[in-house]
Amino acid sequence: MRALIGAIRLQLQIVVADRGYLNEILTNPFFAVIFLGVVRAAGRRDLTTFAIVAPVLMTLWALSLEISGNVVSADRGVGILELVVATPTRFQTVVFGRVLAVTLLGTVGVVETWLVARIGFGVEVSVHHPGVLAGALAATALAMTGTALVMAGAFVLAGGARTFQNTMNYPIYLLAGVLVPISYLPGWLRPMSRLIFLSWSADLLRDSLQPEPAQDVLRRLSAVLLLGAGGFLIGSIILRLVLHRVRHLGTIGQE
Amino acid sequence: MSRLGHMLRVLGWAALVGFRDTLGAVYTVQSWVLGLFVRMVAQVAFFASLGQLLGRQADVEFLLIGNAIMVSTSSSFTVTVATVGERDAGTLPLLVASPTSPLVALMGRGASFVPNGLITSLGALAIVAPLYDVSLPWARLPALLALLTLVTVSTYMTATFLAGFVLRSPGTRRTVSNVARLVMMAFCGVSVPLSVYPEVVRAVAQVLPLTHGLKAIRELFAGAGASDILGDAGLEALVGGGWLLLSLATFRWLADAGRRDGSIVFSTA
Numbered sequence: 001m002r003a004l005i006g007a008i009r010l011q012l013q014i015v016v017a018d019r020g021y022l023n024e025i026l027t028n029p030f031f032a033v034i035f036l037g038v039v040r041a042a043g044r045r046d047l048t049t050f051a052i053v054a055p056v057l058m059t060l061w062a063l064s065l066e067i068s069g070n071v072v073s074a075d076r077g078v079g080i081l082e083l084v085v086a087t088p089t090r091f092q093t094v095v096f097g098r099v100l101a102v103t104l105l106g107t108v109g110v111v112e113t114w115l116v117a118r119i120g121f122g123v124e125v126s127v128h129h130p131g132v133l134a135g136a137l138a139a140t141a142l143a144m145t146g147t148a149l150v151m152a153g154a155f156v157l158a159g160g161a162r163t164f165q166n167t168m169n170y171p172i173y174l175l176a177g178v179l180v181p182i183s184y185l186p187g188w189l190r191p192m193s194r195l196i197f198l199s200w201s202a203d204l205l206r207d208s209l210q211p212e213p214a215q216d217v218l219r220r221l222s223a224v225l226l227l228g229a230g231g232f233l234i235g236s237i238i239l240r241l242v243l244h245r246v247r248h249l250g251t252i253g254q255e
Numbered sequence: 256m257s258r259l260g261h262m263l264r265v266l267g268w269a270a271l272v273g274f275r276d277t278l279g280a281v282y283t284v285q286s287w288v289l290g291l292f293v294r295m296v297a298q299v300a301f302f303a304s305l306g307q308l309l310g311r312q313a314d315v316e317f318l319l320i321g322n323a324i325m326v327s328t329s330s331s332f333t334v335t336v337a338t339v340g341e342r343d344a345g346t347l348p349l350l351v352a353s354p355t356s357p358l359v360a361l362m363g364r365g366a367s368f369v370p371n372g373l374i375t376s377l378g379a380l381a382i383v384a385p386l387y388d389v390s391l392p393w394a395r396l397p398a399l400l401a402l403l404t405l406v407t408v409s410t411y412m413t414a415t416f417l418a419g420f421v422l423r424s425p426g427t428r429r430t431v432s433n434v435a436r437l438v439m440m441a442f443c444g445v446s447v448p449l450s451v452y453p454e455v456v457r458a459v460a461q462v463l464p465l466t467h468g469l470k471a472i473r474e475l476f477a478g479a480g481a482s483d484i485l486g487d488a489g490l491e492a493l494v495g496g497g498w499l500l501l502s503l504a505t506f507r508w509l510a511d512a513g514r515r516d517g518s519i520v521f522s523t524a
Contacts, residue, residue, distance in 0.1 A: 020429065022430070023429055023430050023433050026430065026433065026434060026437075027433065027437060030434075030437035030438070030440065030441045031437075033441045033447075034440060034441050034445075034446050034447060035305075037441070037446070037447030037451045037452070038305060038309070038314075038318070038446050038447055039309075040451055041447055041448045041450070041451045042309040042311070042314055044309055044310070047308065047309070050308065166290065166291075166294060167289060167290055167291075167293050167294045169294065170294055170297035170298040170300075170301050171293065171294065171297040173297075173301055174297050174300055174301045174304065179301065179304075179305060179308075180301075180304040180305055180307065180308045181308075184304055184307050184308065
């Protein structure tokens with residue numbers, strides 16, 4: 001636990017020094033302005049919840065992509081990966097803690113979006129189901145961390161995969177129904193959408209802001225957590241394999 | 256050779272080097288398609304699907320066209336980041352010390368991002384528009400290409416102006432280019448009609464690149480007459496020219512300030 005907290009503290013210090021992470025947090029208010037502006041221009045105030053949920057999830061996902069791409073390669077770049085691996089603490093624990101720190105930081109997007117809605121558009125955001133909102137945010141943060149671990153492993157395993165790091169935003173936003181529900185996607189794509197935890201998160205978060213009772217909350221929260229846990233498991237295995245390989249080949253410090 | 260001739264010669268050579276870099280070192284065909292083009296197509300589809308959610312085909316068309324054009328202008332901001340690439344490669348002090356304005360060399364070096372934006376934008380339009388039942392004005396394609404080039408180049412002028420400031424503070428390069436891009440996305444009529452915003456925001460949008468050019472492109476799609484389109488295109492050209500003058504006025508001053516305090520090479524801010 002001490003190692004986990006240490007990893008979280010380290011990452012928070014890195015975030016303060018590295019503007020890369022702050023960039024993703026900066027994007028949130030702009031997307032909130034765009035989505036709320038579009039909804040207002042179309043006279044569709046009934047869609048305000050869609051415009052509020054999307055920037056929150058987009059910030060979380062963008063931060064998750066940023067950390068998953070950097071967490072191992074940055075340590076390699078400054079020559080401390082060998083030292084981290086040589087400590088008795090499991091490498092996966094360190095990576096998990098660092099990714100979790102960034103993901104938790106991403107929840108600041110909730111406050112940013114709320115402020116834009118309130119100050120910029122005079123929209124009072126009512127949380128009709130606070131329990132669902134809190135549960136969905138917590139489950140999403142955990143699932144995001146697990147998924148980031150898979151991406152971190154993949155980026156290290158296949159160095160060229162980092163080229164596609166930036167590609168993984170809009171296709172995922174579209175496929176996961178972050179803004180527009182997946183019912184608008186062609187039928188053959190929807191099963192694929194349900195394999196992305198964000199699709200369950202987006203529905204739950206939107207439902208938490210609607211006055212109608214939220215249905216099947218436990219089942220849907222479980223889906224988010226299960227998909228996140230699957231990601232964590234696969235990510236841990238990939239990282240273990242990667243470490244074994246680079247130790248064996250003596251290339252731990254090489255890109 | 257006249258001064259202008261020298262500048263054009265430097266611009267041409269710099270553009271050639273830039274194209275070679277872009278085609279070889281920055282992108283391969285695979286990384287361009289999978290790393291950039293797919294994302295841009297998805298971005299346009301993402302906003303077009305928002306139009307579907309709103310329930311009116313006019314909204315689908317508005318969002319699709321605005322965001323497809325935005326794709327091209329986004330590419331221009333790569334020059335803001337690329338300036339720091341020169342610094343990292345150690346060539347920036349040499350450019351600043353040379354008798355030609357470093358701005359000319361840097362503008363040439365980044366020129367490849369203009370056709371890159373045009374191809375990406377037209378490709379995204381060609382793929383996404385039929386998926387969302389938006390008709391493309393094929394008969395007016397040369398005019399569309401001309402207007403798209405105009406907005407991309409005028410944005411490029413703004414991006415080079417920002418590149419001067421990034422020289423003084425290289426650590427801000429991504430933040431500056433991202434925020435500039437997002438400001439344009441939010442306030443230039445890309446997704447949100449300007450009528451939604453307060454008067455002051457609308458006034459600022461008039462001096463930003465893209466606002467007038469995008470209006471001209473929307474008029475082209477709507478089948479408007481040449482006089483309406485040319486009027487807005489002229490305003491876009493004026494805005495782009497204004498940003499170019501600002502770049503020329505400030506770049507040398509910013510570079511000289513960087514030479515005086517050493518920040519042009521040593522700053523880590």
